[in-house]
Amino acid sequence: MSVAILRQGDYLIASIQSDLSDSEVIELRHQLTELVGRHRSRGIVIDVAALEVIDSFVTRALRSIVLTARLRGAETVIVGIHPDVAIAMVQFRLNLEPLRVALDLDAATALLDRLTQGDARDGR
Amino acid sequence: MDQEPYQAAADEESDRRAESRATADEESDRRAESRATADEESDQRTESRAAADEESDQRTEDHPASEASDRRTDGRAARPSEEADSLLQELVAYLRECRSELREEWARRISEAELLGVMSDEEIFSEATEVYDNYMDALETGSTETLETYARELSERIIPRGVETHEVIGIVLLLRDVLARSLFAKYQQDLDLLNRILDSYEPAANRVAVTVGVSFVEERERVIHEQQEAMRELSTPVLQLRDRLLLLPIIGVLDSARARQLTEQLLGSIQENRATVVVIDITGVASIDRTVANHLVQTVEASRLMGASTILTGLSSEIAQTLVDLDVDLGMMKTVGDLQGGLVEAERLAGYWGRDGSDSIGVEN
């Protein structure tokens, strides 16, 4: 599996190591939802810096992780979207509605802290 | 972060893209055509030889000037081509004969009309000689290729010196007139012949004028865009104002190539500086169109995907109105009236982020 998943306190940090096939993306979703339950994690950070393409399938998978994790009590933040990938996603006009993004792990955990402490008034 | 569906961005553009496939082909067809005009011309000449006799019969019966001009506007296919061909040869021979005299007359009229003021009389005379000879060749052969090459080289030489489009077109039209006058003078005794001579002369002369004019304008366009490119490289700095706070002041004309370049530069800088807030100031942008507005929206959205919030400042009332009229979806854009206000807001946002991030976590950067 080319994803490393670490536990850091209340959060799970999933760090993608290389471009993923669709089955690996599905596997990641599966693992994350299971781990959230096992560790009662309150947040997930997915580092997608290694993904050279975020297409409709990956976006759907990410949204599905966000929504599933939320049902299990965890918020998800995506970090490390490559500039070119960001442009492609915008031009593709993918539906990114429930996705939260942050620049790096630092910002992501800060965001999760706010979200999980109920301090999410401005929705960020 | 609050993510809205990425709806309004570049919908139009995609439609236009599909269409542009067809137009691109048309374009290259059109170009191939215009290049082939010269050949066609000579084909037509040989093809319609049979029709030539009939035509000239008709013409001896009634040859008022009006008829002659009707015939001209009818198009070249209807022209008696063999005769036209020999007339053209005749008039070219005559114009070559009078070369030094007409060339001088032309140069005189150029300075009279105060054209090419930036050039000395000697320069004008030497270019005039070249143009004259090229002009004759073009009239004679019907091929504008050599002339086109010469016109481009000439343009390359004189554009940096500030010669204007109207001057170039002006001098070519002057030459056309000088030559036409000399033809009037020579053939004034025989109006019918004069008409036929002009039938041959005018389309050829006009083609020459168009060739020179277009070559000049295209060359000028090329120079201008080279300069624009150079300026573009220089004119898009992304400034780091504070830790994690970037300022992108946009000055000048925004077209989609530049907007695209700005986007790339900005996203790269966000990554490099780990910026969380970006202020895009467009005080220095005079106008904006739909394509560029959509680019701007895309830039903001892409920045957001990288984790940076964007504040847009300095929208002139004109641009604000345009954006509203164009129905550009600015729902996700945070706008602040002026740069100063934008920076205050940016610091507030960045401070908020910084405090939150470093205080509670303290993860290494």
Added chain:
Amino acid sequence: MEDEARAGEQGRADEVRVAINDDADLVTARAEARAMAQRLGFPRPDPTLIATAISEVARNIVVHVGRGEIVLKPFEDADRYGLEVIAIDKGPGIRDVEAALRVDYSGRGGLGLGLPGARRLMDEFEIASDADTGTTVKMKKWRFRDELARLREERRRRA
């Protein structure tokens, strides 16, 4: 099939064929497309846009047909050159091509085949599909030879 793709690459330096049989082949197709785009001199972010578009059409092959092929080749014409992508399958065809291309403003895109999105990422997009011969998607990304050619194109788009 992987070997076939390699052989194609060696046989004709200007063309790369990637057999699409399962989702792992998408990764190969994306990587090949990116490599060729970079070789052809496409600036950022174009290689990523091309790879994303290819990912979509290749996935449609895997999901809806099972097997097919992606052909990548450089093209050239009067004032531009670039990369052409041809995605071929011998499947049952798309019943309603129009619907598959329709822009759905929710961003989910027509029939969910990702085609409107792929089209937006490329400069040209054509699709031919019927029950007998399967589906062929042809896409192109352009590079202009010079700045004037690009400006002319831009002007035409605006007109």
